[in-house]
Amino acid sequence: EAQVTQNPRYLITVTGKKLTVTCSQNMNHEYMSWYRQDPGLGLRQIYYSMNVEVTDKGDVPEGYKVSRKEKRNFPLILESPSPNQTSLYFCASSLRTSGGTDTQYFGPGTRLTVL
């Protein structure tokens, strides 16, 4: 089954404790992206990747890191989480076209709470 998976689905942690949220897709998509969703602010893009070893900032990259060493995986790293990073996080993937992307497929989400 074609899908985007995220782990963990739920995470409660404390300020400053490094964490990684994994994202994996089995559709051979070049494009992958991370979003956060907050009440009243909607979905905002954190980082995206056009292909292996190619990443760029979205609208809210501060406090996050990403890497794309393999086509299927795009982990989101919080080196020193803070309470304002408490949010619902989504990973998405898509085929890349000549000028952009095709339909984006989303993972189930990771609910992160930073105390």
Added chain:
Amino acid sequence: KQEVTQIPAALSVPEGENLVLNCSFTDSAIYNLQWFRQDPGKGLTSLLLIQSSQREQTSGRLNASLDKSSGRSTLYIAASQPGDSATYLCAVHTGGFKTIFGAGTRLFVKA
């Protein structure tokens, strides 16, 4: 800077009614526009994708139109059903590989 607005923020309709959800964007230089559905506490499900060169797309009871020059897209839902109750999101994909979402329209269809 691209901004995406969805009106109305919430909508309640009786079952069977045809309805229109609106999405507007400030910069017409978009690559495509995608409509999603999100159920409470769940992920996003893609409904329709309209490329910048297209005027509309249809899937079942859903029809999405795009008018790039005026910065508008509409999602038309025919014969609404209680199962259509969800939040509907539109997202604009720019040529620079960025995606900007609207805040969504929360739809409630009463049986």
